[in-house]
Amino acid sequence: xxxxxxxxxxxxxxxxxxxxxxxxxxxxxxxxxxxxxxxxxxxxxxxxxxxxxxxxxxxxxxxxxxxxxxxxxxxxxxxxxxxxxxxxxxxxxxxxxxxxxxxxxxxxxxxxxxxxxx
Numbered sequence: 001x002x003x004x005x006x007x008x009x010x011x012x013x014x015x016x017x018x019x020x021x022x023x024x025x026x027x028x029x030x031x032x033x034x035x036x037x038x039x040x041x042x043x044x045x046x047x048x049x050x051x052x053x054x055x056x057x058x059x060x061x062x063x064x065x066x067x068x069x070x071x072x073x074x075x076x077x078x079x080x081x082x083x084x085x086x087x088x089x090x091x092x093x094x095x096x097x098x099x100x101x102x103x104x105x106x107x108x109x110x111x112x113x114x115x116x117x118x
Contacts, residue, residue: 013074093107
């Protein structure tokens with residue numbers, strides 16, 4: 001992969017990581033997870049608030065995992081392994097990397113993996 005393409009992916013990955021970290025900071029900062037529940041006396045409001053809080057926690061956990069994948073992808077850019085399938089060693093297609101830059105498998109290997117899991 002050309003250096004210009006690698007730099008493009010590095011910039012995109014860093015932007016995405018910043019977006020995710022900013023969203024996590026806002027969740028904590030705007031009271032999404034720390035909102036006081038003592039003012040809520042209605043059981044329906046309490047239940048909704050708890051459900052919403054659980055939803056935010058699940059969402060942030062998924063985003064935390066994506067941040068780790070982004071960091072691993074940046075490390076692969078630095079080490080020269082970015083864009084190479086970890087299974088077959090072939091180059092991962094540019095369109096696939098554009099759709100999912102954190103991927104570690106080409107479409108053929110990923111399809112086969114999913115078929116085996118089913």
